[in-house]
Amino acid sequence: MAQNQKSGRVTIKEVAEDAGVSVAAVSKVLREAYGVSEALKTKVRASMKKLNYRPLATARGMRGQTFTIGVTFPDLRNPFFADILAGINSALERTQYQLMLGVSLSTPLIEETLIDSMIDRQMDGLILVGTTVNPAFLEPTASRKPLVTIGHHVEGESSFDTVNNDDRLGAILVVRHLVANGYRKIAMLSLNSTTSTLITEREHGYRQAMGDHGLQEHVQILRVGQTLREVQTATRRLLQSPDKPDALFCWTDFIALEVISIATELGLAIPDDLAVVGYDNTMYCDFAQNNLTSVDQSGEVLGLQSARLLIERIRGRQEAEHFVVTPRVVARGSSLAVGGRGMGQGS
Amino acid sequence: MAQNQKSGRVTIKEVAEDAGVSVAAVSKVLREAYGVSEALKTKVRASMKKLNYRPLATARGMRGQTFTIGVTFPDLRNPFFADILAGINSALERTQYQLMLGVSLSTPLIEETLIDSMIDRQMDGLILVGTTVNPAFLEPTASRKPLVTIGHHVEGESSFDTVNNDDRLGAILVVRHLVANGYRKIAMLSLNSTTSTLITEREHGYRQAMGDHGLQEHVQILRVGQTLREVQTATRRLLQSPDKPDALFCWTDFIALEVISIATELGLAIPDDLAVVGYDNTMYCDFAQNNLTSVDQSGEVLGLQSARLLIERIRGRQEAEHFVVTPRVVARGSSLAVGGRGMGQGS
Incomplete structure (x- = not known):
């Protein structure tokens, strides 16, 4: 051989x-x-x-295309990324393209190095999922390689394609769902990222919806990192404070599952003492022991669409396309109206 | 730019x-x-x-090293792979090496194509995690590139390094733990793979331990795929049969979490009606809503060690090394002695 x-x-x-x-x-x-x-x-x-x-990929590389697409993810722990990857894979199935993954561990510097190294390795194009790099880094990157982002919002013109769900609307729908089920003291567990535009959008939607329902006084946003320790410390403090919310909207399922665990350990009943809502509607939500209400943003569709757009770009399209999926709340036991709660009653 | x-x-x-x-x-x-x-x-x-x-990576590639390591995983859904990846990353942190991931979707043909494409793209070496390719494919691959496998057992001489936990012992420890907690009708939910040697080892350990405890008559191995539908169908049938086991040893946590969900939906109490044990001791086990007993095989150590061995190989070591971690059972609520159960009592 x-x-x-x-x-x-x-x-x-x-x-x-x-x-x-x-x-x-x-x-x-x-x-x-x-x-x-x-x-x-x-x-x-x-x-x-x-x-x-x-x-020979390297021989092809010398001539032009390597038929390899570079994809970066923030981490491998979040099961949402498996949905996106499934979509990318199914788009590439009948093409010559193969993909190479990089994991940035949610660290901008690692992600920038990864992107540079993928360009060095002659990837034909890049898909950045939940990018953490400074947005100012993206335009020059797009001038070097066809680029599509998933989970990054840009305003106005841009030199790359974006694929998103409407994150602002997603957050609005969550607040609306919780209010309809009798919750009023709705807090948000957000990510302490300085660069994530999807987080900005979700926080904006949350604030806006709380205002629309006359609940400004209950607005409370906790920004925490992704390690279990950080989530635990912040959540424990919140749930043991005199100002304990009666519902917690978490920016991703993965964090919401940790919150359910922490609340359970504190002796809180879900959803009676605390409603919990996630985002991404990953397969874990359906498990009976989690029964987690979540926002479906069609991860597989996002992945599929990103790969299609990238191949169009590689083949020469110049104008940017911005693809948006409409999110929807999938209601499960973790947030449904219970006991004395009713429309607009609150606790 | x-x-x-x-x-x-x-x-x-x-x-x-x-x-x-x-x-x-x-x-x-x-x-x-x-x-x-x-x-x-x-x-x-x-x-x-x-x-x-x-x-320029490609220029370097022409001369020799590209300082890129290719890593293949079976899928992204199993959270155990995030632990392994964390270990690989921490080993590479202070080196020049970067990694590129490929996901085989547990399909031997996709994995072989991935491996070929990584060799074409001049990776300096390969780490194959939970490989699904025919073992006969590995020797020729190792003759082309430095190679380390995680979760693959070889007998005797080989031209590549292996990193494993003692899978046979892991299964023996699970049966011993369950018997000590009063369970006797212990079934195993295994993977329907024709090439996975770690599955063979775990099944062997399970059979051996059941025999050692005089429980041959209760040996029952279900081999199912990894899709949710397959796991659901097989588990429902098993748990509704007259021959229902009182404990189920699942080959990975990810499947065990699905089993807990299915059992809960069927109205079975855990661990009273059914004990559930997983493998890998991933972070989900600790969540209060899962409380899953599992076998810790030190995923991060496996990843770290594989990267160290691979770099040694790239730098010239020729003799194969085989690194083995001793597994241990981490007991949690999903399998502890309850109610009328006691040492050797059974149900």
């Missing part, structure tokens, strides 16, 4: 001979050039398969 | 001039060659930093 790689590797010439076409024709099929007939594609691909031909 | 990349890019020559050393000396520092003095390293790195020099 090692020898095969060095000397016995199948060449593009052999594929051309086997298919009875020119080397240039094989090259066109490989590049996915426009105007190649289906018949030619079928013939060449059959020969590639038969001969077990595998194009 | 785009222009800078094409024409204004800082060259190795400029770094050499700035540092007042030869180009060959800079090259040595870049390659991390042996015998380079600390003084030279410091001088050259200071110039690189000052000039914002960034070596």
Whole structure:
């Protein structure tokens, strides 16, 4: 096999001979050039398969495309990213593109290094999921590589595509749902990020909806990091304070599941003593022991759409596209009206 | 910035001039060659930093190292992989190495394509986590690239390193723990993989321990896939059968959490009607709503060790090393002795 790689590797010439076409024709099929007939594609691909031909990525890299897409995630713990990845994978399934992942651990410096290294490694384009880099870093990056972001909001013109759910609306819908189920002292557990625009949007939606329902006095936003210790400390303090909320809107499911655990340990009944709502509607919400109300932002659709847009960009589209999904609340046991609660009664 | 990349890019020559050393000396520092003095390293790195020099990965690839490590995971949904990744990341933190991830979706064909594509993209070495490829594929792969596996057991000589917990012992400890807590009808929910040696080891340990405790007649192994639907169907059938077990040992936490949900929906009390034990001791086990007994196999240590071994291999070590962690049961509410149960009483 090692020898095969060095000397016995199948060449593009052999594929051309086997298919009875020119080397240039094989090259066109490989590049996915426009105007190649289906018949030619079928013939060449059959020969590639038969001969077990595998194009050298680095050789391709020298000529232009490597057919590799770089995707960055903030971390691997949040199950929402698995949904997005499933969508990206299903978009790439019938293409020549493969993906390489990088994990930034929610650290802007690591993410910038990752992006640079993906550009060095000749990725054809980048998808940044929940990016943490300074927004000012994105424009120059987009001038070097086709770029699509998921979970990042830009205002006005931009040189890259964005794929989002309407985060502001998502937060508004959560407050509306909780108010309809009799909760009034609704606090928000947010992320202490200085760069995340999706967090800004959700906080904005939360404030706006609290105002619309005449609940300004109960507005309370806790911004905490993502480590279990930080979430525990902040949540314990909040739930043991005299000002304890009767509902907690958490910026992601993953944090909401931790909140349910902490509240349970403190002897609070959910949803009687505390309603909990998450965001992302990941598979864990459905588990009977969690039964977590959450906002569905169609992670798989976001992933699918981002890959489609990126391939369009790689093939030459210049104008930015901004794709937005409308979120919806999926109500479950963690926030439904119980006991003495009713429309607008509060606690 | 785009222009800078094409024409204004800082060259190795400029770094050499700035540092007042030869180009060959800079090259040595870049390659991390042996015998380079600390003084030279410091001088050259200071110039690189000052000039914002960034070596071209593909150019480096032509010469030899790309300082990129390829890591494959079966999927992103299983939170255990986040623990392994944290370990790999902390081992690489103070090195020049960066990692690129690939996700095989537990499909051998996708994993083989990923491995090939990582070799094409000149990764310096590979870490395969929970590999699903045919073991016969691994030796030829190792002859092309330094290779370390996590969660794959080999017998005798091999051309790659392995990092494992003792999966057989892990399963034995689970059965011992359950028997000590009064359970006897202990079934195992396993994975329907034809290639996973860690699954073979765990099933072997389970059978052996059941035999040692005189419980052969209760041996029952369900092999199911990883989709929620498959787990639900198989678990419902098992828990509603006349032969319902009183304890279920699940091959990974992620599946055990699903089992808790299904059992709860069926009205079974945990651990009174059914004990549930997982494997991996991921952070979800600790959540009060799960309270899941699990086997700790030190995921972070496995990741850390795999990266260390891989770098040794890249630097020239030839003999295979096989690192093994001793697992331990972390007992929680999902399996503790309750009600009428006692030592050896059973149900």
